[in-house]
Amino acid sequence: MAFLAPSILSADLLKLEEQIAMVEKNGADLIHVDVMDGHFVPNMTFGPSMVKALKKITRLPLDVHLMVSNPMQFVEWFAAAGADYLTIHQEACWHLDRAVKRIKALNCKAGISLNPATPVMTVQHLLKEVDLVLVMSVNPGFGGQAFIPYAVEKIATLNQWRSEYKADFLIEVDGGIDVRTAKQALKAGADVLVAGSSVFNNGDIARACRALKSVIST
Ligand code: DX5
Ligand code: ZN
Numbered sequence: 001m002a003f004l005a006p007s008i009l010s011a012d013l014l015k016l017e018e019q020i021a022m023v024e025k026n027g028a029d030l031i032h033v034d035v036m037d038g039h040f041v042p043n044m045t046f047g048p049s050m051v052k053a054l055k056k057i058t059r060l061p062l063d064v065h066l067m068v069s070n071p072m073q074f075v076e077w078f079a080a081a082g083a084d085y086l087t088i089h090q091e092a093c094w095h096l097d098r099a100v101k102r103i104k105a106l107n108c109k110a111g112i113s114l115n116p117a118t119p120v121m122t123v124q125h126l127l128k129e130v131d132l133v134l135v136m137s138v139n140p141g142f143g144g145q146a147f148i149p150y151a152v153e154k155i156a157t158l159n160q161w162r163s164e165y166k167a168d169f170l171i172e173v174d175g176g177i178d179v180r181t182a183k184q185a186l187k188a189g190a191d192v193l194v195a196g197s198s199v200f201n202n203g204d205i206a207r208a209c210r211a212l213k214s215v216i217s218t
Helices: 013-025 048-057 075-081 096-105 120-126 151-164 179-188 205-217
Strands: 003-006 031-036 062-067 085-089 109-114 132-136 170-174 192-195
Touching: 003 031, 003 205, 013 048, 013 205, 031 048, 048 062, 048 075, 062 075, 062 109, 062 192, 075 085, 075 096, 085 096, 085 132, 096 109, 096 120, 109 120, 120 132, 120 151, 132 151, 151 170, 151 179, 179 192, 179 205, 192 205
Parallel strands: 003 192, 031 062, 062 085, 085 109, 109 132, 132 170, 170 192
Antiparallel strands: none
């Protein structure tokens, strides 16, 4: 069974507590927190203080997606703030193996994310070490972009390698996920659906969550 991870990037920050309670009540399994530094991606968002605040208002695991240029500079801070999953970008990190070990030593689940154009083979040797691989299905930086179809192939390859290598990481997909694209991603083997604008910008958050959950359970 797959999991739903609403991304608070598209939430109304002035109603954050209320909106988190709403997704929690309507089937969210994780809360996805997009951290952007204005350097690795052309946008800026949240820091460890947001993670710390969220920890107080939700019982759901916090899935922290670090879109920053020097992730190792910040992992301690996010771990201390209460991140459950800490995902760094392959493209932002020279020593990925070391980084994964460091994140696990901080008692967080370790994730690696791949930009759309980054081939999955760049993380092939780490698949037995990581807890999660995040396949970006948009170019990171903004909510509300269109799903890039070739992400489906990447998910399928990871799914195949996972069984070949007897690995047990989760495959997460992030970007342009709605009921239609969720079906494609799930069919290819995705386990975690990140959804921002389709959950928070559709007028009815509860209904949007339930629609995605029903795709997951069919
Ligand atoms: C984009 C972020 C996503 C974003 C997805 O860089 O990593 O998590 O919130 O938003 P939607 O679901 O609107 O594409
Ligand atoms: Zn994200």
